[in-house]
Amino acid sequence: MVRCIRLPREIDHVARRPVASPHQAPRIELPAEPTQARRFGKTRSALASVVLEDYAELIGDLLALGGAARPTDIARRLGVSHATAINNIARLKRAGLATALPYRGVFLTEEGERLADRVRTRHRLVVDLLLAVGVPAEAAEQDAEGIEHHVSEVTLEAFCRFLERDGDEAGGPAG
Numbered sequence: 529m530v531r532c533i534r535l536p537r538e539i540d541h542v543a544r545r546p547v548a549s550p551h552q553a554p555r556i557e558l559p560a561e562p563t564q565a566r567r568f569g570k571t572r573s574a575l576a577s578v579v580l581e582d583y584a585e586l587i588g589d590l591l592a593l594g595g596a597a598r599p600t601d602i603a604r605r606l607g608v609s610h611a612t613a614i615n616n617i618a619r620l621k622r623a624g625l626a627t628a629l630p631y632r633g634v635f636l637t638e639e640g641e642r643l644a645d646r647v648r649t650r651h652r653l654v655v656d657l658l659l660a661v662g663v664p665a666e667a668a669e670q671d672a673e674g675i676e677h678h679v680s681e682v683t684l685e686a687f688c689r690f691l692e693r694d695g696d697e698a699g700g701p702a703g
Contacts, residue, residue, distance in 0.1 A: 578677045581647045582606065583616050584625055587634050588644030596633035650676040650684060657687045660694050 558564065586605055590597040603613035617634055620626035625640035636644060654675045658668035679687075 579616055580620060580623060580625065581643065581677055582673075583620055584636060584640050584644040585647040585651070587620075587626065587636055588641060588648065591635065597635070598633045602634070647676065650679070653684055653687055653691075654679065656691055660691055 559567070583602065583606070586602060587597040590601060590605075595601075599613045599617060600610060602617070603610045606613065608616075617626060617628060620634075620640065621628060624637055625643060626634050626636050628634045651672050654672040655668045658671060659665065663671065
């Protein structure tokens with residue numbers, strides 16, 4: 529059973545932390561050092577691949593819709609400058625995930641397509657879980673953009689089991 533923690537309503541907006549009651553000392557529990565280092569290491573590793581995953585997913589989506597994946601369109605959809613899009617497309621190409629043809633746009637390699645499919649599947653699963661627990665659709669889509677890159681396969685499998693069980697209890701398939 530997951531223990532929910534109520535978030536305090538009063539926040540010190542300068543320090544970005546809850547305002548402690550004068551009668552209540554904050555309770556801090558730190559995991560063992562190797563455990564905490566492993567957790568932070570996983571996050572740092574995930575951050576390195578987040579951008580490539582987002583680009584691969586978007587390029588795959590643009591191509592699947594029958595259009596072209598032009599750097600200008602990619603930049604606009606990701607809310608970045610054209611130069612940033614060009615730099616990240618170059619990273620995709622160096623990683624063997626994409627190719628580009630002058631005046632024709634960007635294309636995914638087979639490995640890039642597999643990455644895009646994997647990220648898209650993770651995204652949908654996270655969105656479905658958030659919707660199942662009552663998160664509004666737009667918030668679920670926005671939050672999934674961050675969560676999808678950091679959640680482990682073990683957690684994704686648990687999400688899937690939850691959704692299947694939830695769907696069975698509701699009398700139909702989840703999602």
